[in-house]
Amino acid sequence: MSRFVHVFIFLENFHKNQLLNNQKYIAGLLNNDYAIIREIYENYADRIKNHVIKNGGTADDAKDVFQDALMIIYKKAQSEGFELTSQFYTYLFSICRFTFERKGKKNARNSVTNTDFDVYTYDSNFEEDFLEREKYKIYQDHFQKMGLACQQLLELFFAKKDMEEIADILKLQNAHTARNRKYRCQKKLEKMIQADKRYLELLKK
Amino acid sequence: MINEREKIERYLDGKMSPTENDSFEEEMENNPLLSDAVTQNKDLLSFFNNKNVDLEQTLSNLGTEYFTNEKATDPTPYTAADAPFKNRIRFVISLLSLLIVIIGIFWYFNTADKKPTDINTPSMSTTEMEKIINDNMLDEQGGDVINNSEDNTPIEIEPEVIDSKTNPTDFDINETENPPKKEGQPIANLNEASFQENTVLESLIRENVRSDSQTRINAPIQGETFQRKNGMVILGFNGTTEAASQFELIIYDNSPKNFNNDYQVLNAMLKKTSNNDSFQLSFNVKVELKPGLYYYLIRTKEAAEMVHLSKFYIR
Numbered sequence: 257m258s259r260f261v262h263v264f265i266f267l268e269n270f271h272k273n274q275l276l277n278n279q280k281y282i283a284g285l286l287n288n289d290y291a292i293i294r295e296i297y298e299n300y301a302d303r304i305k306n307h308v309i310k311n312g313g314t315a316d317d318a319k320d321v322f323q324d325a326l327m328i329i330y331k332k333a334q335s336e337g338f339e340l341t342s343q344f345y346t347y348l349f350s351i352c353r354f355t356f357e358r359k360g361k362k363n364a365r366n367s368v369t370n371t372d373f374d375v376y377t378y379d380s381n382f383e384e385d386f387l388e389r390e391k392y393k394i395y396q397d398h399f400q401k402m403g404l405a406c407q408q409l410l411e412l413f414f415a416k417k418d419m420e421e422i423a424d425i426l427k428l429q430n431a432h433t434a435r436n437r438k439y440r441c442q443k444k445l446e447k448m449i450q451a452d453k454r455y456l457e458l459l460k461k
Numbered sequence: 462m463i464n465e466r467e468k469i470e471r472y473l474d475g476k477m478s479p480t481e482n483d484s485f486e487e488e489m490e491n492n493p494l495l496s497d498a499v500t501q502n503k504d505l506l507s508f509f510n511n512k513n514v515d516l517e518q519t520l521s522n523l524g525t526e527y528f529t530n531e532k533a534t535d536p537t538p539y540t541a542a543d544a545p546f547k548n549r550i551r552f553v554i555s556l557l558s559l560l561i562v563i564i565g566i567f568w569y570f571n572t573a574d575k576k577p578t579d580i581n582t583p584s585m586s587t588t589e590m591e592k593i594i595n596d597n598m599l600d601e602q603g604g605d606v607i608n609n610s611e612d613n614t615p616i617e618i619e620p621e622v623i624d625s626k627t628n629p630t631d632f633d634i635n636e637t638e639n640p641p642k643k644e645g646q647p648i649a650n651l652n653e654a655s656f657q658e659n660t661v662l663e664s665l666i667r668e669n670v671r672s673d674s675q676t677r678i679n680a681p682i683q684g685e686t687f688q689r690k691n692g693m694v695i696l697g698f699n700g701t702t703e704a705a706s707q708f709e710l711i712i713y714d715n716s717p718k719n720f721n722n723d724y725q726v727l728n729a730m731l732k733k734t735s736n737n738d739s740f741q742l743s744f745n746v747k748v749e750l751k752p753g754l755y756y757y758l759i760r761t762k763e764a765a766e767m768v769h770l771s772k773f774y775i776r
Contacts, residue, residue, distance in 0.1 A: 293520070297523045315528045392511060
C-alpha cells in the first residue's frame with residue numbers, strides 16, 4: 257500500500273517540477289528572457305522540426321510554426337487567470353501541430369501522423385488563436401511598410417493617448433489634424449491588408 | 462466616415478450606453494459593410510495590443526539559429542520512400558523500450574519485497590561499530606562521554622546540536638505502555654511491542670528511501686543493534702555528503718501513533734566538517750533509551766527533503 261504512496265509522492269513531485277518548468281517558460285516569454293527562451297528552443301526545436309519534416313514540411317516551416325506557437329502562448333499568458341494545466345511541451349507541440357496542419361501544406365494535409373510519442377491535446381480555441389496569429393503577421397508586414405509618421409501616430413493612438421497629446425508629441429497643428437491623419441493612415445493600412453491574398457484566404461476558410 | 466469610425470471605436474472600447482450599443486449591433490446585422498469595418502478595427506486593435514517587436518525579434522533570431530542552421534538532426538532529406546523502413550525501426554525501438562520498462566518494474570517490485578536493505582557500506586559487526594563509535598566519541602569529547610554513571614538525567618547530549626524545540630518528555634518512550642525492563646533480560650522477555658515493526662516506516666525503507674547519490678550515511682547500518690550500559694546507550698551516526706545543505710537527524714520509536722503525531726525521540730543537527738571536496742557528517746550521543754526498535758531519518762534542514770531512512774535496535 258505504502259509503495260503506492262511512495263509512487264504517488266514521486267508523481268506528485270514530478271508534477272510539481274513540471275509546473276515549475278511551465279511557470280519558468282511562461283515567465284520567460286512574458287519577460288522576453290533570452291536565456292529561458294533559448295532553453296525552450298534547445299529542448300524542443302528538434303522535436304518540432306522532426307515532426308514537421310516527417311510530415312512534408314521544411315525546416316523553415318518548422319521555424320515559423322514554432323515561433324507562431326510561442327507567440328500564441330505569450331498572448332494567452334498575458335490574459336488574467338491563464339494557467340497551463342498540461343506540460344509546456346504538450347501544449348507547445350499541440351499548437352505547432354495544429355498550426356502546421358491548418359496552414360495546409362499541400363503534401364501534408366492528409367498525411368499528418370503522430371509518429372512521435374507526443375501527447376496531443378486539442379483545444380477548441382486553437383482555430384481562433386491561429387486566425388488571430390495569421391492576421392497579426394499580415395498586419396505586421398504591412399504596418400512595417402508604412403511611413404514612420406503613420407506608424408508613430410497609430411502606435412500612439414492604440415496606446416490610448418488622446419488626440420491632443422498625440423498632436424503635441426508629433427508636433428501637429430491640433431487634435432483635429434491628428435484625427436484626420438490617423439484616419440488616413442488607418443485607411444491606408446486597411447486597404448493594403450484587404451488587398452493581401454493571404455488575408456482573403458483566411459477569410460475564406 | 463470619421464464619425465462612423467469613432468462610433469466603431471466607442472463600441473469596441475465599450476463606451477456606448479446600453480441602448481446605443483443595442484441599436485449599433487442591430488445596424489451591424491443589417492449592414493455587412495459596417496460589420497466588416499468593425500471586424501477590421503478589432504483586428505487592428507488586437508494587432509497593437511499583442512505587438513511585441515522585441516519578443517518577435519528574439520524568437521526570430523533563435524529560430525534561425527535552431528532551425529535553419531545546418532545542425533539538423535536528420536542530415537539526409539526525408540523522403541516518402543523511407544517511411545516504412547523508418548517506421549519499422551521506430552516500432553522495434555519502442556517495443557524494446559517497453560520491454561525494458563516492464564522488466565524494470567518487475568525487478569523493482571520483486572527486489573523491494575525480497576531484499577529490504579542495501580546499505581552503502583559493507584556490513585560491520587556490532588563490536589566493530591561500537592569501537593568506531595567509541596573512538597569517535599573519545600576524539601571529539603576527550604574521552605569524557607562514555608561514562609557509566611547511574612545518574613537519572615533523561616538524556617545526555619551535545620547541547621549545541623540538540624533542537625531546542627524538542628520537548629524533553631519526547632524521550633519518554635511509551636512510558637505507560639512499556640514498563641522499564643531490567644537489563645540482561647532475554648529479548649523474548651522484553652516488551653515485544655517495543656520491537657514491533659512500524660509497517661509504514663518499514664515499507665518506506667523498502668522503497669529505497671536511503672542515501673542519495675550525493676549523501677551517504679554509513680552508520681548505523683540498517684538493523685544495527687546497540688547495547689545499553691546502565692540504561693544508557695551510545696549512538697554514533699556518520700556519513701559523507703557533497704551537498705551544501707545542513708542535515709537534521711530525527712529518531713522515532715516504533716510506535717505508529719508517535720510517528721504519526723511526530724513525537725520525536727531525538728532531533729539534532731548532524732555535525733558537518735569539511736573533508737577535501739566533500740563533507741564529513743557525524744553525530745555522537747549518549748542517551749537513555751529503552752530497549753526497542755527505533756527508526757532514524759536524515760533530512761535536509763532547509764527543504765526537509767528526506768535523504769536517508771533506516772532503523773536500529775537497542776537491547
